[in-house]
Amino acid sequence: QVQLVESGGGVVQPGGSLRLSCGASGFTFNTFTIHWVRQAPGKGLEWVAVISSDGSNKHYADSVKGRFTISRDNSKNTLYLEMTNLGTEDTALYFCARGLSTGWYSAVQYWGQGTLVTVSS
Amino acid sequence: EIVLTQSPGTLSVSPGERATLSCKTSQNVYTTYLAWYQQRPGQAPRLLIYGTSSRATGIPDRFSGSGSGTDFTLTISRLEPEDFAVYFCQQYGTSPWTFGQGTKVEIK
Numbered sequence: 001q002v003q004l005v006e007s008g009g010g011v012v013q014p015g016g017s018l019r020l021s022c023g024a025s026g027f028t029f030n031t032f033t034i035h036w037v038r039q040a041p042g043k044g045l046e047w048v049a050v051i052s053s054d055g056s057n058k059h060y061a062d063s064v065k066g067r068f069t070i071s072r073d074n075s076k077n078t079l080y081l082e083m084t085n086l087g088t089e090d091t092a093l094y095f096c097a098r099g100l101s102t103g104w105y106s107a108v109q110y111w112g113q114g115t116l117v118t119v120s121s
Numbered sequence: 122e123i124v125l126t127q128s129p130g131t132l133s134v135s136p137g138e139r140a141t142l143s144c145k146t147s148q149n150v151y152t153t154y155l156a157w158y159q160q161r162p163g164q165a166p167r168l169l170i171y172g173t174s175s176r177a178t179g180i181p182d183r184f185s186g187s188g189s190g191t192d193f194t195l196t197i198s199r200l201e202p203e204d205f206a207v208y209f210c211q212q213y214g215t216s217p218w219t220f221g222q223g224t225k226v227e228i229k
Binding site: 035045046047050059060105107108109111112114 | 122153154156158160165166167168171172177178207209211213214216217218219220221222223
């Protein structure tokens with residue numbers, strides 16, 4: 001079955017950096033677009049970034065553009081999110097998520113359980 | 122950016138009753154690219170509806186979606202205890218992908 005397992009979350013000071021990982025299994029990783037979506041405590045869902053199946057196409061939310069970098073290693077079935085210059089507004093549970101289909105524009109069917117990032121001094 | 126506005130913020134409904142949730146978009150969204158998700162406390166979101174009206178695998182037929190243009194609706198025909206949760210709409214046809222702020226369906 002499809003599994004997505006995030007890791008790398010933790011407590012970081014404002015201005016700091018963190019790298020999240022998402023290990024995938026149960027499907028052909030290199031054929032699917034993958035997203036990062038976050039959820040601040042008690043708040044709604046915020047789409048963060050997306051990367052195409054071959055890693056050549058990436059889009060970001062305005063709120064993270066220039067600070068976050070999404071990447072993937074298809075040989076390791078792993079997705080990454082490099083986060084720099086973190087602010088308290090980045091405190092959230094970060095989910096990686098796979099589309100329903102292999103297309104670029106697809107609803108998100110599979111979600112990991114999330115990894116918590118807390119930005120605090 | 123396409124803004125999605127959901128209403129109401131909270132919907133109080135009795136089990137067995139019907140719930141109607143609204144999602145209005147700031148620009149036209151092709152019906153192909155509108156989805157609904159359910160999120161229970163402490164859980165990841167679950168895809169309910171994609172392409173405005175197609176149920177995802179395993180979703181019971183009491184969930185239905187409709188709409189076009191800028192107005193979309195999720196209807197739960199007869200609420201079961203497990204349906205009390207938060208529901209989000211999402212457009213995925215234009216970058217950035219965007220979500221509505223959510224509607225909480227609570228027990229009346």
